[in-house]
Amino acid sequence: MSRSHLRTVRDHIRWAVSQFHREGLFFGHGTENAWDDARQLVLGALHLPWEVADAYLDCRLEEDEIEHLRDLLRRRIEERIPTAYLVGEAMFCGLPFLVDERVLVPRSPIAELIAEQFQPWLPKQPARILDLCTGSGCIGIACAYAFEQAEVVLADISFEALEVANQNIERHGLEERVYTVQGDGYDGLPGQRFDLIVSNPPYVDAEDFAGMPAEYQHEPALGLACGDDGLDLVRRLLAQAADHLSEHGVLVIEVGNSQVHVEALYPEVDFTWLDFEQGGHGVFLLAASQCREHQALFKTRLRP
Incomplete structure (x- = not known):
C-alpha cells in the first residue's frame, strides 16, 4: 500500500475493494459485497458514520490513521477476520452493537x-x-x-x-x-x-x-x-x-x-x-x- 498514492478516505475504500476482489474474500457477516465491506471497515476504523457526507470521502488522512487502516486491511485480507470484529461494531435493525x-x-x-x-x-x-x-x-x-x-x-x-x-x-x-x-x-x-x-x-x-x-x-x-x-x-x-x-x-x-x-x-x-x-x-x-x-x-x- 503506497503512502504516496493512498491519502484520502475514498482512496482507501477503492484500494480495499480492489484487493478484496483480488484475494477472493468472503462477504456474509453483515455485508454482501466488497464495496460495502470496504466501506464498513474504512469508515468504522475512522469512527465515521455509514451515511457520511460525500465531502468527507476526499479528506486526507493523518499518518497514524493510514497506519491503522493499513493494519486492519492487512488483517482482513491475510487472516480473513470479519470486518465487524476488526472495527468492534456491527449494525442490526439500524442499531449499533458491540461485537x-x-x-x-x-x-x-x-x-x-x-x-x-x-x-x-x-x-x-x-x-x-x-x-x-x-x-x-x-x-x-x-x-x-x-x-x-x-x-x-x-x-x-x-x-x-x-x-x-x-x-x-x-x-x-x-x-x-x-x-x-x-x-x-x-x-x-x-x-x-x-x-x-x-x-x-x-x-x-x-x-x-x-x-x-x-x-x-x-x-x-x-x-x-x-x-x-x-x-x-x-x-x-x-x-x-x-x-x-x-x-x-x-x-x-x-x-x-x-x-x-x-x-x-x-x-x-x-x-x-x-x-x-x-x-x-x-x-x-x-x-x-x-x-x-x-x-x-x-x-x-x-x-x-
Whole structure:
C-alpha cells in the first residue's frame, strides 16, 4: 500500500475493494459485497458514520490513521477476520452493537420481522419477550426498541457471550427492562412464560460447517454447529416451547439451510416458513397452540 498514492478516505475504500476482489474474500457477516465491506471497515476504523457526507470521502488522512487502516486491511485480507470484529461494531435493525469474537456477527433476517413488529402473526403487543441463544443481544435489544413496554430476557449458554450482551444493554440504556439469563436452552428459565420467543440458535449441519469459508473460523463454533443435521438444540427448543409460551404466544426460530432437515424430521407439523423481501430464508413460526398440539411428537424426536 503506497503512502504516496493512498491519502484520502475514498482512496482507501477503492484500494480495499480492489484487493478484496483480488484475494477472493468472503462477504456474509453483515455485508454482501466488497464495496460495502470496504466501506464498513474504512469508515468504522475512522469512527465515521455509514451515511457520511460525500465531502468527507476526499479528506486526507493523518499518518497514524493510514497506519491503522493499513493494519486492519492487512488483517482482513491475510487472516480473513470479519470486518465487524476488526472495527468492534456491527449494525442490526439500524442499531449499533458491540461485537467481538465471543459472539456471532449479527446478520439474521429476523431483523425484517422486528421492523414489522412480527405482524400479522402477533395477536397483541407482547408483554414479555425471550431472545434465546442471544449472543450479542442484538435480536432482543432490537425487540425492546420495537415493543417499548415489553420486558425482554436475553438467554445464552455462554457466559462470555452474555458479557457482550450486557455491554450492549448498557450501551442502549435498557437496563430497566432488558436483562440476561445464563443457561442451556430454557434451563435458566424454570416456570417462565413469554408472549414471543425468538431464537437464532446454532443450526449449521456437519457438512455445511466443514465447508464454511475461513471468515467463519473466527466466530465461536458454539454459535454455529449443532450436530450432524444441525438440529440438536432445535429439537429441545421445540419439545419445551409449549411450557414457556403464554396462551397466545408465538415462537420464531431461524434454522437457515437446515430447513430441509426440519421438514424431513417433522412432516406432520404445519410450520409457517417466512419470506423476506431483503433476503434470507429458513425461519419458521409456530403459534403456542401448535406447540401444545405437537409437544408429544416433538418429545419423541429428541435424540436419546
